[in-house]
Each structure stands twice: as structure tokens, then as C-alpha cells.
Amino acid sequence: MKLIYRIALRLSAVLIPLMALWATLFYFMTVDEINDEADDALADYSELIIVRMLAGRELPPLNSGSNNSYSITPVTREYADSKSHIEYYDAEVYIPEKEETEPARILSTIFCDNDDNYYELKVSMPTFEKEDLVRTILFWIVLLYLVLLLTLIGVTTWIFHRSMRPLYALLHWLDNFTLGKTNTPVPDDTHITEFHKLNVAAQEAANRSAMLFERQKQFIGNASHELQTPLAILGNRIEWLLDNTELNEKQVEELFKMQRSLGHIVRLNKTLLLLTKIENGQFPESTEVDVAALIREQAPLYNEIYESRQIDCRIDLPDRFVVSMNDSLASTLITNLLKNAYVHTEPGHSIDIALHNRTLTIANDGNTPLDADHIFDRFYQGNKKEGSTGLGLALVKAVCRYYNLDIEYRYTDGRHCFAVTWPQK
Template identity: 35%
Template sequence: MNLLNHTLKYLAFALFGILSVWAVIFYINMLDEVYDSLDDGLDNYKMLIIEKAHADRSTLHKTEFAEGNYEIREISRESAKNMKDIHKDTLMYMPFEEDMEPVRLLTTAFKLDKKYYELKVISSMVEEDDLIEDLFFALIWLYIALLASILLVNNFLLKKVWKPFYKLVDQLKNFRLGKHQTFNAEDTNVKEFKVLNETVTSLVLHALETYNSQKQFIENASHELQTPIAISINRLELLAEKNELTEANLETIGQVIQTLERLTRLNRSLLLLSKIENGQFSDTETVSVNAVVSQLKEEFADFAEYKGVVISMEEKSGLNVVMQKDLAMMLISNLMKNAIVHNHTNGALDVEIGEDYFKISNSGAAAPLDPAKIFRRFHKESGDKNNTGLGLAIVKAIVDLYGFRIRYDFDGKHSMEVFVKNPE
């Protein structure tokens, strides 16, 4: 739900409450005005009837409401003294409606020729149930009309006001670090949007500056580290080729070379991991997972044979993904290599490819791994010194980069299942 319609939702509830309260107040005030008007009319009519009775004594014989709207009957002096003008609602049978209808009744007393009379005057009034029904439907239509008007204003007028905001959101949505993009916020006279544009532009420029500095540092640091490490390894190898060293010295040199080679692998892995997380692999293409697995199966054949591991591949469907091809190779290669390294002799490595997933399962330790730790950097389940502990961390970084999902399961075999987004 967009911002305008989200605002409309709360406005609709507010309008409903306001109109409901207004309807009750309007109904009470309207009834009060109706009663005041009716009572004033009855009082005026009372005076006319009394004047008529003074002028025409036959008026005193009108003892029923049959053909008029008043009746007169004689009462005692005591009753007349205790009687005050009373206005009240009552029901009276109406022949035309053939039903009991509400009327307003005035009861009063007057004196004529030393006799006392009770006068009742009626006036037809609006039916409250009909009034409530008419008011209810009027409010419903008013409510609908107001909502429709606000919706039209939102979508045709306010949308223009919010145009700079939506343009800014679109630019942020499509903005990617590592791509040569310009970020230009739209000019606006609205103070809040102007401040937002300036703040976001400043933040983006700062992020670009930081990103470029970090990228340059990583590339420089990697290059500067690789060179002295390579030189050190070459010098140690030359030293080991001389016959002047003892067996113990040669063994020590071998250990140092092994450590330096591990440092080289670690440096390369950290550089790759940093590039992935910084989104520096921006080029994408459609990659066949089936073809990549088949190629890696052949490449790992000798390594698997040495470890006594049998690799099998089950293709339930062809699976294509849109991503950088080298990262696709790295993703599947790390998973397959990890499955071979942590396997046991005469073990198995099974690759299953489905419509929107691929799963790599392997035999190995009888206990499950900790899913909360296996993707952490430098986490190792084994004591292998040649293992950098970054293989699965790189896998997780690639998966996150492309919005895939990876899941670890253990059912006697260790399984890594990657769910991908198929290209449209």
C-alpha cells in the first residue's frame, strides 16, 4: 500500500468517527428545533382556540379530535388550578395512514363564564424512525462522496505534490554501488522534500566516496601483500634447493612455505569475499547450473578418486540462473569441494538439480553441524591447517548477493540446498 492510500485509510476511519459524532449532535439539535417549532405553533393555536371560544360558545362542544385537531371538555376548579401547560409526544390513530402515528400534544386549561375547561391541541410531527433512516442514508452517501473526492484528490493532485519524493525513491531503488551512476534529485519548492533530497544526496555521495576508498584500499592491500609473499616463497624454495641445509632446516623451511601459501589463499579469499559484499561483480548472464555441475564433476574427478568419494548427479530439471558466471562457478565449486574434503573414504557426494533449486549431499561425520555457525568466517569443523574457514562464508555472500536462499539439513547425510530465482 502506497503512502497516499495508507493516509487515506486512517482518514477514512477518522471521517467515519467524525460523521458519526456529528450525526448524533445534528439529530439531537434538529429534534430540539422541531419540538420548539411545534410547541410554539401549539401555543399560538391554543390562544386562537380560546379567543374563538369566547366569541363562539359552540366551540366548547368540540369534545373529540374527530374532524379537528383539538378537543375541549369541562373540568373542576381544583383540577384547573393544578394544571399547567404540558407538551408531550403521543400516538394517535390516523385513518388515512391506518396506523398509529406520532403527534405532539399540548394540554392546558382556561376559564370561561365561571367554568373551567381542559383544552388539548395536537399537531402532526415527523416520525423519528423515518428521520433516523433518512439521516443514516444521507450520511452514508456523504461518507462515500467524501472518500471518493479525497481519493481523486490523492491520485490526481497530491501525486503531483509527492512527485519529487517518488522520483527520489526510484533513484534509490535503482542505485547500485560499483556502477557509474549519477544521482540527481528533482528540484522542488517544498521545504521538507528539499531537505530530504539534500540529506539523501549527501549520504549517497559519502557512501560512494567511502566505497571507492575501501575498494582502492582492498585492491592495493591485496596487491602489496601478494608480492612480498610470492617473493618470500621463491627465496625459501631457492634456499631449500641448496644442499647446505640439514634435514631439520629443510623441514622448517617447508613448514614456512606451507604457511605462506595458506596466507596467499587466505588473502585471495578475503579479497574475493570483500568484492562480493561490495557488489563489484555487476555483470550478469544466464548460467546453466547443470552445465556448471557437469564441468566441476570432471574437474574434481581426480580429487574425489584420491579421497575415495563417488560423485553422482541427478538432473530432475534444467536449471538456469541469472548471475555472474565466475561467481556461479565459485558457489557450486566451494560446496562440492567442501563436500569432498569433509567426506570419508568410500563416501558419496550426490548432486540433485530441480526446477528452482540444487542440492549437494555428502556422507561424513555422524553428527549434524551447527547451522548458526557454519557460514561464519573462519569457522572450522575440522583441524585442517590448509582450510581457510572462508569457503562457506563466500557461498553465503554469493547467495545473499543474488537474493537466493541456502539451507543446511542432516538426515544421515549432510545436505546444502540452494533455492534460486529463475530468470523470467
């Protein structure tokens, strides 16, 4: 998940309880303010009624057009002493004019006349529907939440992208950074201290990696080159022993084992030397290579080599597909892909080779997928095969990297599939 999306989700999560708390406070403050105003009006109205009653004057009519109502009930002294002097509360009252019950604010008070007669006065005033108020507040809170959220996300996204430009530039540079090739310096067009330190650290790490990579290449190349002569001498001496000495069966068997092991080491050494030469760019010359013709030439050879395994190879190629490559590297690319398919296909199964839209696809049957993250690493072997050096696909990857070809491995429908795509001219 991108950082900006995670920020948006966290903003949304934080705003929900904040808006809920704000809505709750707003509701109770609104209700309290309305009740205060209603209580003041009820107090004034009740005072008017009490004054008129004590003065013997005419009381206000019950229906004055405002739906306000009151009732005066004689009570005992004991009842008056048990009640609060004044009390406010909410209740439902029936309004005859409307023939319905509505919520009202009620004031209840006790007073006495000059003859010590006690009365209970209840004054009611229609008020608001709390459920309607809750629905209204909820609607506007949700609307405010959405508007505020969209505004915050928009502003945050704009600020985030402007502030994070140096980071995006560094990430883009890291995506394009390739060991063994000439890379541009880390972009450092920023005045932010943290980003500047990050760019410096990235450049230093890249320089160290490039230096170590060059040392590794030089070591492998030198070691492989220096090993050629002693390996050749060992091979010649084993052949001399087999041809010029009288050996018993056990000695001959051991010498043949040594010869096979030495042959494996020689192949490994030559492959490492070839990898080093590719990475050092020692194949500058390029010619027009017909990849389709190269496949038609090599596929029958592997069919013949692995004839005993009865592998069905189906080929779907155009008449010609000409690319500009070193002919030796083109052969290395094709032969290693073909050999990998034949070696890892079970007897009686099939291989499909197709070339369409500048993409070469070689698919073979397989029981389990390989590790796509490491399959092109040196010495990686998903299923160990006798005589394999574990460098075939590393060679394929090196050639593709040398010519900027896209190579992909995928496992679908029980088949291993390698696809190499040549870029448009």
C-alpha cells in the first residue's frame, strides 16, 4: 500500500471518533441552550400567572395562540413541603387544538396565597422533537465529515507530493540503478536536510556496491583465467594415465570418475569466465542474427541428444526474426534456454517454443513452480540435475541485461514458461 493511501486511511479513522465526539457535544450543548431559553420563558409565564392569581386578577387564557398551557391544582402542606420549590423537566403533553401529543418543556412550582392555601402550578411549552434534531445533526455531521475528509485528503496529497518529490526522485533512481552499468548520480535537488542525507547515503551505498561488484568480477575473471591451464594439465595427465599405464579395473573406474568431475569443473570455469566477459562488455561486435533460424538449427540437435526421453517439441516460429546481437551471445541465449527446458522436462512430456510479437516463449511441463525471485541467480538449482552447473539461467539473464531484453519466468497450468522480449527498434 502506498504511503499516501495509508495516511488517508488513518486520517479517516482518526476523524470518525473526533466527529462523533463533536456531534455529541454539539447535540447536548444545543439541547441545553434551547432548554435554557425555554426555562426562562416558562419562569416569566409562571410568574405572570402567580402574580395575577394572588392579586385576584383574570388569569391568562389557556389557549393564547402559542400552544402554551398551564394547570393550577390545590395541594396539601405536606405535599408542598415534599416537593422542590421549582422543577423543570421534559414530558409529552396532549394539545387539544392539534389533537396530538407533542414533546414539551414543563415547569412545576409550589406557591401559597394569603390564606396559606397551597397550589401546584404546572406550565408547559411545546419544544422540539429530539429525534428530528438527532437526525438533522447526524445528516450534517456526515456531510461535514465527508467534505472535511475529502478536503484533508486533497490538501494532504498535494502537500505530500510536493514535499516528497526528492524521495520519489530517489526511488526512481534506485529502480533504474543497475550494477555493472554506467549510472547517473543520485538526484539531489533538495534543500531538506533529511532528504539530502538520504541521497548522500544512497550514493555512497551505490558506490560501495559498484566497487565490490567490480572487484568480484575481476576476481572471478582472474581466477577462471588462471585455472584454465592447471585444469587442462590435469585433464591431459588423466588421459595419459588411461592411455599409457597398465591399470586394474578399480583404478580405471576411479580415473573415469576424476575425469567426469574435472570435466564439470572445466565447464563451470568456462561459464564463469563467459559471465565475466559479458559483464565486462567484451562482446562489442554485433551482427544481424536470425533468431528463428537459430532455434530451427538448435532444437533438432537437442531432440537428438535427448531422444531416449521421448520429449515432444512443438515449434511455432515466423520465417525470419532478425535482431542485432553478437552471434556468440545469441547462441548462448538460445542454447541455454533450450537445454534448460529439455533437462527439466520429464520423459514423455512436451516442450512448446513460440516466437510472436518480438517475444520468444519456451514452455515445458513441470510439477512444482520455481522460485521466481532467485531462478536467475548464480548456482541456483530448483531441482538438482546431474552435470548441471547452476549457471545456465544466470548466463541467459546476463545476455538479456547486456542487450536490455526483458526476461520473465512464470508457472501457469502446470508449465514452466520463460519469455524473452526484444524491445522495439
